[in-house]
Amino acid sequence: MTDTATLTSQQIIRKKAAGEPVNADDAPMVHRHVITVLLENSIGALNRVTNMFSARGFNLESVSVGETDRDRVSRLTLVTTGNDRIIAQVLQQLNNLVDTLVVDDVTNQEYVERELCLIKVSYEAETRPALMDIVEIFRGNVINITPETMTFEVTGPTSKINAFIGMIKPHGINELARSGRVAMRRHLAFEA
Amino acid sequence: MTTATHFPLNAGGDGAAPGHDPTPVSGAEILIRSLEAEGVEYVFGHPGGAVIKIYDEMHRIQPSWEHILVRHEQGGTHAAEGYAKATGKVGTVLVTSGPGATNCVTGIADAFMDSVPIVVFTGQVPTALIGNDAFQECDTIGVTRSITKHSFLVRDVADLASTVRAAYHIARTGRPGPVVVDLPKDVLLATAPFHYPDEVALPGYSYVGKGNREQIERAAEMIMASEKPLLYVGGGTINSGATKELTALARKTGIPVTTTLHGLGAFPETDPLSVGMLGMHGTWYANQAVQNSDLLIAVGARFDDRVTGKLDAWAPQAKIIHIDIDPACISKNVPVDCPILGDVRLVLEELEPLLSAKDTSAWLARIDGWREDCPMDFVPDGKLRPQQIIQALREKTGGDAVVVTDVGQNQMWAAQFFSYARTRSHITSGGLGTMGFSLPAAMGAAFGMRGQDVPVISINGDGGFLMNSQELGVCAAHGLPLKIVILNNSFLGMVRQWQELFHDERYSHTDLTTTNPDFVALAKAYRCEGLRCDKPEDVQATIDKAWEINDRPVLMEFQVITEEMVFPMVPAGAATDDMITQRFDPELSA
Ligand SMILES: Cc1cc2nc3c(=O)[nH]c(=O)nc-3n(C[C@H](O)[C@H](O)[C@H](O)COP(=O)(O)OP(=O)(O)OC[C@H]3O[C@@H](n4cnc5c(N)ncnc54)[C@H](O)[C@@H]3O)c2cc1C
Ligand SMILES: Cc1ncc(C[n+]2csc(CCOP(=O)(O)OP(=O)(O)O)c2C)c(N)n1
Numbered sequence A: 001m002t003d004t005a006t007l008t009s010q011q012i013i014r015k016k017a018a019g020e021p022v023n024a025d026d027a028p029m030v031h032r033h034v035i036t037v038l039l040e041n042s043i044g045a046l047n048r049v050t051n052m053f054s055a056r057g058f059n060l061e062s063v064s065v066g067e068t069d070r071d072r073v074s075r076l077t078l079v080t081t082g083n084d085r086i087i088a089q090v091l092q093q094l095n096n097l098v099d100t101l102v103v104d105d106v107t108n109q110e111y112v113e114r115e116l117c118l119i120k121v122s123y124e125a126e127t128r129p130a131l132m133d134i135v136e137i138f139r140g141n142v143i144n145i146t147p148e149t150m151t152f153e154v155t156g157p158t159s160k161i162n163a164f165i166g167m168i169k170p171h172g173i174n175e176l177a178r179s180g181r182v183a184m185r186r187h188l189a190f191e192a
Numbered sequence B: 001m002t003t004a005t006h007f008p009l010n011a012g013g014d015g016a017a018p019g020h021d022p023t024p025v026s027g028a029e030i031l032i033r034s035l036e037a038e039g040v041e042y043v044f045g046h047p048g049g050a051v052i053k054i055y056d057e058m059h060r061i062q063p064s065w066e067h068i069l070v071r072h073e074q075g076g077t078h079a080a081e082g083y084a085k086a087t088g089k090v091g092t093v094l095v096t097s098g099p100g101a102t103n104c105v106t107g108i109a110d111a112f113m114d115s116v117p118i119v120v121f122t123g124q125v126p127t128a129l130i131g132n133d134a135f136q137e138c139d140t141i142g143v144t145r146s147i148t149k150h151s152f153l154v155r156d157v158a159d160l161a162s163t164v165r166a167a168y169h170i171a172r173t174g175r176p177g178p179v180v181v182d183l184p185k186d187v188l189l190a191t192a193p194f195h196y197p198d199e200v201a202l203p204g205y206s207y208v209g210k211g212n213r214e215q216i217e218r219a220a221e222m223i224m225a226s227e228k229p230l231l232y233v234g235g236g237t238i239n240s241g242a243t244k245e246l247t248a249l250a251r252k253t254g255i256p257v258t259t260t261l262h263g264l265g266a267f268p269e270t271d272p273l274s275v276g277m278l279g280m281h282g283t284w285y286a287n288q289a290v291q292n293s294d295l296l297i298a299v300g301a302r303f304d305d306r307v308t309g310k311l312d313a314w315a316p317q318a319k320i321i322h323i324d325i326d327p328a329c330i331s332k333n334v335p336v337d338c339p340i341l342g343d344v345r346l347v348l349e350e351l352e353p354l355l356s357a358k359d360t361s362a363w364l365a366r367i368d369g370w371r372e373d374c375p376m377d378f379v380p381d382g383k384l385r386p387q388q389i390i391q392a393l394r395e396k397t398g399g400d401a402v403v404v405t406d407v408g409q410n411q412m413w414a415a416q417f418f419s420y421a422r423t424r425s426h427i428t429s430g431g432l433g434t435m436g437f438s439l440p441a442a443m444g445a446a447f448g449m450r451g452q453d454v455p456v457i458s459i460n461g462d463g464g465f466l467m468n469s470q471e472l473g474v475c476a477a478h479g480l481p482l483k484i485v486i487l488n489n490s491f492l493g494m495v496r497q498w499q500e501l502f503h504d505e506r507y508s509h510t511d512l513t514t515t516n517p518d519f520v521a522l523a524k525a526y527r528c529e530g531l532r533c534d535k536p537e538d539v540q541a542t543i544d545k546a547w548e549i550n551d552r553p554v555l556m557e558f559q560v561i562t563e564e565m566v567f568p569m570v571p572a573g574a575a576t577d578d579m580i581t582q583r584f585d586p587e588l589s590a
C-alpha cells in the first residue's frame, strides 16, 4: 500500500524505527526473543505476567516457571515474537509490573538455553534398534519402557529438541511434552 | 530511576492519628487508622456483609476522614476520580465483595485509561472460603487485573497497614492509576497491633523523576533548529503540576500550544499562542498546525488514536520529542525521535534555560490564517444551540470553575467552547469514554473543592445523565452547590451524529424521546432545584438564577435542538487531513 515514493522522509524514519516494512513487499521484521524475568512470588503475580501478554495482544510462545535460590522469587523464561517496537513494548510493560524484579532480554546476549522433552512412542522388535540409535545420537535416555512403548527424555537447545522430534515422528508419537525454554546469560570465564 | 523505598506520609490535617499502637486492634480498625495516617479526606463507599465490620468500627471510632454514602458503587468510583482530578490527591473507595466490587469495574477501568490515582478497597469472602463459590464471592483481583496499575489480596492482618501504604504509594507515584486492595472478611476481624510504616518496601517498583540530561540537550537543539514547532500538551502536564513551567517555556520561545482533551487547562486557551484542542473534534487550525509542523513536542500526552487519526498520515513532516513518565508510553503508537523519560515539570525546568526566544512569527501567521479560514464557532440563528450555553457558562464564571463533562456531543462542545484558562478546571472521561461519569465525578470534585469559592459545573447529555442520576440524592444531602447542566437533545446525540454522517441517517435506537424522564421533576424528587429553558433568550436568566442558589444542587435542563452536530471532525480512522469542517462539506455531499 505504501512505498517510499509517497512517504515523507520523516515517515520513513518512523517506519524503520518501528521495525515495520517501508515497501509493501519488504519482509516483516519479526524476531523471536527470549526474555528472562525474576518475579516476586506474590498472589497472582504469574497471572499478571501472562495476562499482560493477552491483554496487550502480544505473542507468548512459551513460558517456563520455577523456583530460584531466593525465597519467594521465581524465575520465568518467556519466548515471544514481534518487531523491534513490539519487543520494546513487551519489555517496558513487563518492567511496569510491580512484581517483576529483573527483566532481561537475553536474545542478543551470550546465553545458554535448554529445553526438556519427554516423548512416548510405540515400538516393535524391528523398530527398536533404529529408535535407540536416534536416542543415542541425541544423548537422550529411556526413562520408561513397557512391552509396547518407550518414553525418552532429551534435553538441549530448542533446535535440538525440534530435530529430535523430527527424527522420532516417522515412528509415530504417542505423547509429547515439552518444558518450554529455560535460559540464562552465559558468563565467560575471562569476565569473572 | 529512583527506587522509592522511603516516601514521606502526606498525613496533614488535624485528625491524623499516630502511626503506632501496640494494643492489638481489629483489621477493620487498622484500615480506618491507616486511612487517617494516609491523610485521606473522603471515602466514597457503600456497605455490605463483607465489610460490615469496617462500618461498625467507623461508627465507633468516628475517623478523621468523612465517609460519603454513595447510591451506586460506580458512582463512588467516579466520585473518587473527580476528587482526585480536582485536587491532585488520591481518591478512595470502599465497597463490599461480589456485586459491590463488580459495580466498581467501570470506574476502575476509567481511572486506568485516564491515569487517575484511586485506591479501591473491596470486601472479600473469608480466606478459607475463597474459591468455593461462597455467597457474594467474586475473584475481584482476577476481574480487575488488566484494568489496575496493581492489586493486592491481603491474607494476613499483619500485612494490612503496609499494604494500604503501598497501595497509595503506587496509585499516586509515576504514572498514576487505580489500585485495588481486596480484604477478606476474616482479615478484618483478626487483630494485630497498628503500625503504619514510613517506608514502602516494593523492590520491583520504581519510577522516574528527572530526565536524561543528554536527551534534554538534544531536545533543546532540535527545538532551536526547528522552524514550525508545536507543543502538543496532554494530561501528564496537569498531573505533574507543570502548568507554570509549560507556560513560561511557550512564551519564552514563542512556540504555539495545542492540547489534548485531557490537556485542556494546562495552558491558557486565552493566550494568543494557544491553538486549542487537536484531534478528532479539535480545531481545524490545531490539526493543520500538526500536519504542517516540523517539530512536535509532546508533553505528557500519549498519541491516542482520537488525536492522531490514521497514524501513517499524521504529522508527516514532524520530528517528535516526547516527554513522558511511563517508559511503555514512549514509541507505543508513534516512534519518536527524541524520547525523554521523566516527570514533565522536572524536565521542563531543565529544558527551559537551554532555550531562547525564537522567531516564530511566520509560523504563527500561517496558523492565524487557518484560524481565520475555519474559526471555532456556530450559527446563532435563533434556535437553542448547545454551544451558546457553554459560552454563557464561560462568561458567567470567567473561566473560574471546574467543568466536569459527560461523554458524547455535550463533552465535545464543553471542550470546544469553554476556553479553559486554569489547570484542573476541566475533568472528563477521555480514554474509556464512560457515559454517566459527569454527575458523580462532579460530586467528588465538589467535595474536594469544599470551602473554595469555585463553582463545579456538571455538563451532561440526556442519555448519560441517567446512568448515574441516583447520586443527585447524595449531592443534595450534603448541600453541594453543584451546577448541573443537561443539554437535552432527546437523542444519543453522538451516535446519532455518526448515523447521520456515516449510516445514511438510519437512526437506529438513538431516539430518547419516549424514555426520557421529566428532568426538572427528577431533580425536585431528589430535593435539588430544577430549572428548564428552551429559548436562546432565556439562557442567561436561567444561568443567573442557578447561580443565586448555593445551598443545594441546581439542575438546568436546556432543551437544545436535536440536529446540531459537533464540527470540525476527523471521521474515525481517517487521516487528519481529511477533516470535515462543516455540515455541508462538498466532499461529503458529492
Ligand atoms: C467522544 C470522544 C471524543 C474525543 N475526541 C478527542 C479529541 O478530539 N481530541 C483529543 O485530544 N482527545 C479526544 N478524546 C480523548 C481521547 O480518547 C484520549 O483520552 C485523550 O486524547 C488522551 O489524552 P492525553 O494524550 O493527554 O493522555 P492522558 O490519558 O491524559 O495520559 C497522560 C499521559 O501523560 C503521562 N504522564 C502522567 N503523569 C506524568 C508526569 N508527571 N510526567 C510525565 N508524563 C506523565 C502518562 O504516562 C500518559 O502518557 C475523545 C474522547 C471521547 C470519549
Ligand atoms: C456507558 C456507555 N455506553 C455507550 C457509550 C457509547 N456512546 C458514546 S456517546 C453516546 C451518546 C450519548 O448520548 P447523550 O448522553 O444524550 O449525549 P449527547 O451525545 O447527546 O450530548 C453513546 C451511546 C458510551 N460512551 N458509554
Ligand SMILES: [Mg+2]
Residues within 6 Å of the ligand: B461, B462, B463, B487, B488, B489, B490, B491, B492, B493
Ligand atoms: Mg443527548
